[in-house]
Amino acid sequence: MAAQSHYEELARQLSAIGAVKRGLGRILPAECPAGSAAVLTLLGRHGEMRISRLAELLDVDMSVTSRHVAHVAARGWIERDPDPLDKRSRILRLTPAGTAMLDELGRRTADMFAHTLRDWTDEEVGQLNTMLARLRESFDCRTTVPAAPIARTPAAQLT
Secondary structure, eight states, X not given: OOOHHHHHHHHHHHHTTHHHHHHXXXXXXXXXXXXXXXXXXXXXXXXXXXXXXXXXXXXXXXXXXXXXXXXXXXXXSEEEEEETXXXXXXXXXXXXXXXXXXXXXXXXXXHHHHHHTTTSOHHHHHHHHHHHHHHHHHHHTGGGSOOOOOOOSOGGGGO
16 A cells, blocks of 8 residues: 555545646537536447436436436437337437547547647656556445545645
C-alpha cells in the first residue's frame, strides 16, 4: 500500500482533472454538449440498450438521462424503438448520423490530445492509458470493498 501522502497528492491531481474535462468540452461541436457526447459514446461502446441501462452507465438519474436522450434523438443521432420484450420500454441505438457524430467526436478528441501532449513520448502516453484504465477498473470494483473513510486533506488543498 502506498504512503498516505501519495493518496493525498493523488486527490489533488485528480481534482485538477477538471481542466482536462473543460478542454474536452471546448472541442465539442455546439450542437453536441458533453451529456450528448456521453450518450453517443456509451451507445457506441456498449451497443443498443434501454434508457434505464444508459442511466446506470451515465451514473445519473432517469430525468437527466431522458433530457440527454431527447437531445440526441431530436438531432437524429439515435433511434428509440419499442423493446420487443416490453413494449413500454424503448431500445436506444445509434443511427448512421449518430455514428458519424461519434466518429467526429473521436477525431476531435484524438486531435486535441495529440496537440496538447505533443511533447510526450508514445511510451508516456501508453503508461498514462494503462494507469488510468487500472484506476477506472479499481473503481468499477468499488462495490466489493467497504467505502474508505473520507480523506483528512482539507478541501482547500484539493484545488
